Amino acid sequence: MLDRKLVEELISVALSTGGDFAEVFVEDKLSTNIRLIGGSVENSISGRDFGIGIRIFKNLRSIYAYTNQHTRDALVKVTLEAAQALKASGISKDIDLRREEPVNLHRIMKRPNNVVFTEKLDLLRRAYEAAKGYSNEISQVYVTYFDEDQKVLVANSEGTFVEDERIRTRFSIESIASKDNEMQTGRVAPGKASGFEFYDEIDVAEYAKEASRMAVTMLHADLCPSGKIPVVIDNRFGGVIFHEACGHGLEASSVARKSSVFADKIGEQVASEVVTAIDDGTIPNAWGSANIDDEGTRTQKNILIENGILKGYMIDRLNARRMEMDITGSSRRQSYKFAPTSRMTNTFIAAGKSTPEEIIANTEFGLFAKEMGGGSVNPATGDFNFAVMEGYLIKNGQITTPVRGATLIGNGPNILKKIDMVGNNLGYGQGMCGASSGSIPTDVGQPTLRVQEITVGGRREE
Amino acid sequence: MNIQTLREAIFKRGIEEGFGDMELHYESNKKFSCSVFEGEVDDYAIAVDGGLALRGLYEGKMGYSFTERVDETSIDTLIAGAKMNAQMIDSSETEEIFEGSPLYERPDFFSDDLSKIKADDKTELLLKLEKEALSLDPRVKQVNYCMLEEYESETMLFNTKGLAKVEKTNNMVVYASIVVQENEDIKSAFKLLIKRDFKKFDYEVLARQLVEEALSYLGATSVESGSYQVVLKNTAAAEILQAFAGVFSAENVHKGRSLLKNKLGEAIAAPIVRIVDNPHLKEGVRSASFDSEGVATRRNVIVEDGLLKSFLHNLKTARKDGVEPTGNGYKSSYKGIITIAPTNFYIKAGANSYEDMIQSMEHGIIITQLQGLHSGTNAVSGDFSLAADGYYVKAGVIEKPLNQITVAGNFYQLLKDIIAIGDDIEFAIPSSSYTGSPSLKISSLAIAGENKSK
Known part of the structure; x- marks a missing residue:
């Protein structure tokens, strides 16, 4: 993507004014x-995003520069400009990068760019027919097909030189x-870090009917009650409650500055004993997975909360310095236009012991x-806040209107x-999460x- | 390869490959940002970037493609991409490449002075702001965000019908957020300022406003659920208008995404309501002399005395409705497709001061901050349910701060329920449009908080 010798030169230039760490990120x-x-x-x-991000640290200071000019001269110029912002002095040293080969956990069978476009059109039409045909109350249907093939290169002054490719596929109705x-x-939007084989696993027509079912159900629904009541949150995308109520508060970007309510709480009981929560960027082909994070660190499974006790945070390189803790392979960014920071990957509450039926049956009144x-x-x-798109009243242990x-x-x-109460039916849902390092799949x-x-x-x- | 040579090469290749009318959109940006934390400049970023997009008619269909690798490889990427994408299209409503408007306004949305401000002066402003905020009250725990961003952007539009337009804009944004703490009670407040004149960033005023607002939330409680008269403070009202501005787009009307279909000329809001889209606003973040299709922008009255006067149009929707295009053709960037968006879009100021609107309230709620606007609003149904902060008002006096409440309603009904309009117009954090509103008094909205005492 960018010649190794040039990357070595850029890192060397980046450190020429006293920086203690430098990183080059290339995206195509x-x-x-x-x-x-x-x-x-x-x-x-369709199109091509292409650019280079250069990051320099000195202690807790961070300088970031990005450009999509890619000639040697332009890159050296912008790197030097970034380095000079440190206003310190230093001597440039030679950098020797070692290529690492990440273990690929996310196999791709059918690369979307090799699929003839009529196959993509067939999917769109099939979903449309299924959604439209669901009911004569369906007045309009929007269907979107999306795929991307992101190649990244991350190199840094500690000798890392690693490339990875992330292919992602998503379909929304x-x-x-x-x-x-x-x-x-009504809306559904399944996605995966996989190729066109995704459509061998899922039937877009079923998802389309589901979107229409939601819309028609809501058209005939009553207004939602207000006030404090018990709520049973269904599996899969229901996990948004943990993502908002706790996940963001465990990202080093707020913990390191102690501007999170969860700062300094490791080892404390922060949730009820039935809650175990995990962030795992290694789940094969999951929407938020990758082999390496955007700092070149291998992703890992991080236990955040175990039986209600806070066990760990999600930590990137820069905040690891402020926190004096280890990095966790959780540093992400939307593109080269953003400096990376600690973010969630695939974050979930682990399965418990109750069946979903027991949970409903034990709830006298509430919202499902x-x-x-x-x-x-x-x-x-x-x-925090999150939206319910489809709800039902629970009365006397039964789902009603x-x-x-x-x-x-x-x-x-x-x-x-x-x-x-935590059920035994763990499931996942796909979303785009927006924060300081941009919008990323989680x-x-x-x-x-x-x-x-x-x-x-x-x-x-x- | 410079952009002129590249343009010629791309158009030439396009013609050889069977394209009809074509348009190239080139954008180049410069960005600077910095932030401070605990007396140190902790983040500093510079950027030079841009991209090139092609839109062209192939067998009568409009194909799109873009690339950020702007060099001789762009020719193949753009032509092959646009050709493949044109072949996907089976809609009979085609887009067109525009030959140009007879007249363009020549306003200036670029400040030379702003572009010359030194980096040190910018970091200095933030350091002073942080220091000032921390000094104002011992309960100020930290300034958790204190950042500045400056951008310059140049947009060029060229097409094979002879249109050639260039526009340059710049702006500076200062964003700060503070956290205050009293015992276990933690509250925060944030503010964003956008200016084209560096001298207009007054750190003392900004620090005072932030501290006053954050402290005013300490001790906040919830309130009994029910229907209340509500004053939506200017920025909160602007955020709601921004979330629902799409209902005024002719594209959404045509596609059955707006309930304003067939409502032109009808009363859709209280008679005191006037809504305007003004692309020539001097300090407007979305000010421009031409839109993304090259159409000359103009001021458009959307709602006058509560009556719906016009939708927002691009070339395609204007042709379909048999009206003049309004200059609202919109592309999010060179990576986007042509849709419709407002520019600087706002409810016009009324005659009431914010204080008067509160004093005349017997029993009601002021909403100052809203959260979750991207998820708690449904732009198709008009329904909204949002987390909110604010104050409880009794007998015309603010009695206590509120948090952990929601405000819910429907946008179409809200427009009709506006009973007073403030004179204090403010704009929300910009998105595809820059949306403003004065404070609005609403006859009734549903508030959820504590359960009603039985």
């Missing part, structure tokens, strides 16, 4: 995005159901949150202690679980 990415609206393909775009002057939506949207958190206060979407809010440390996951009490932002007074 091809992507394709095709969108079908209401039965016909309206847009299709949004159905709109209408009657009178009202519209409701079946499908979730995204959310956000303020790590400094721990206040559907209710419209509403946001659920709470305070992380507080809510983790209120999780009192899996959230959990089994069905119950929160004793959480504030539901509905519109109906009980």
